[in-house]
Amino acid sequence: MTSREDDALARAAVAALTGQLALAPKPGLPDPRDLDARSTRREHDSLRWSAKALAPGLAAMAAAARRAGEATPVLRAELGAIGRSTEHSVGLAGGGHKGALWALGFLVAAVALDPGAKAREIAVNTRKIAAFNDKGAPRRPSRGSSISVKYGAAGARGEARAGFPHVRRALDALATARKAGATETQARLDALLTVMSTLQDTELLHIAGPLGLRQVQAGARGVLEAGGTATEAGAGALAALDADLHARAWSPRGSAGLLAGALFLDSLPVNSPAGAA
Template sequence: MTSREDEALARAAVTALTDQLALTSKPGLPDRSHPTHHTLRWSAKSLTPGLAAMAAAARRTGEPTPGLRAELGAIGRCTEHSVTLAGGGHRGALWTLGLLVAAAAINPTEPTATAKRIAAFPDKGAPRRPSRGSSVSAKYGAAGARGEARAGFPHVRRALDALTAGTPMPQSRLNALLTIMSTLQDTELLYTAGPSGLRHVQAGAREVLEAGGTESAAGAKALTALTTDLHTRGWTPRGSAGLLAGALFLEELSP
């Protein structure tokens, strides 16, 4: 049974995800003007029961354990099925938010460090067939979603620093996204664009930040060019979007 605290964590996580979806304009990613926006928002809300169950499992267990990792994996797979029925999407965000919600239920003052401890255990119930992300990670030596979690979500922490740097919204959120994009080995980009395409996107994100960020005239111009470029190429930094949702969730938890 979930508590009010568990349900509040789940709602905060879903709000972070819907805020990420609404952010405009994200290079290569759908925003509120995209035809799929309403479907993505609807399916994001279907994460709520699963995230609340993850928080409840973590609160009941009280510490990172192999058993908790297995339970979170089982809940996550059931939640993926619910999301598919609701319209799909959000697999990467579910991984990030699920671990962070569980970690926050155990230790709200050090969620990324606690998530790292949870992710260190293998999910013994996971399907043996490799996912596209794990296959791409193995092919190119990228950390991937699992590596990011096992490292304590470094890109989420860097994005959180950008969110709290004093820049007004929405520029702070766009800068946070670009901070992630500038260094993340995004497996979605590696799959669709290869290593050279990934480096191209990383360089474009750095160009915006080095021009003064999205709040500067030069940075805004560079962002527009990057957005047009990714739209033309059909490249989507989906992994960065899920990590931004994680950073927005942690920002909401911050006192």
């Protein structure tokens, strides 16, 4: 059974995911512009609907961590079982969000284990949970894990075991852009591009290979080096990158899931000015 605290964490995580979906223009990624095109409207509506299907599973992950009280192999196995069940539920609701589910699930569990921790501490604390192997995981490797092995990429598991370094970089980018006077949309886009600029995105590796991944990373760096999305030059570079990725059908989905994780941590009351006082 979940508590009000667990349900609140799940709602915050889903809100972060839907906030990521609402952000535009996201290079190569679904965003509200898809609602204006008949060919993509249904897909975007499906993503928004299926995001809500994550809530029960995320609340259950938080409850499992709260009951456990510490990171253990048993907790890791329970989180894995809940996650796979949630994947099935999300699939029935329209699919998508697999990477976001696991990122948000680990982060929600880490918050439940240490409710008073700050955002960066929470991200680092996921290492304690991810350090254990999921003994209930299917023996057949997933596409993401196969790509990770093939190209030596960290992948979702490596990101969690490292304490979500790209989530922490996104949090830093949010703070920097806001301090510089960027709008919230511009700050979030800069955070996304910061992740894209260095993440070894297994989805991109699968679609575009190592050369394609490096091209996307360079494009994201180009926007940031032009001053970020709050500048005219940066906005122009973003538009060019967006057009290129959509034309090639290259989608940096791993970066989108990690941005959702950063937005979730950023939204927690403990990270607000009042909570930090």
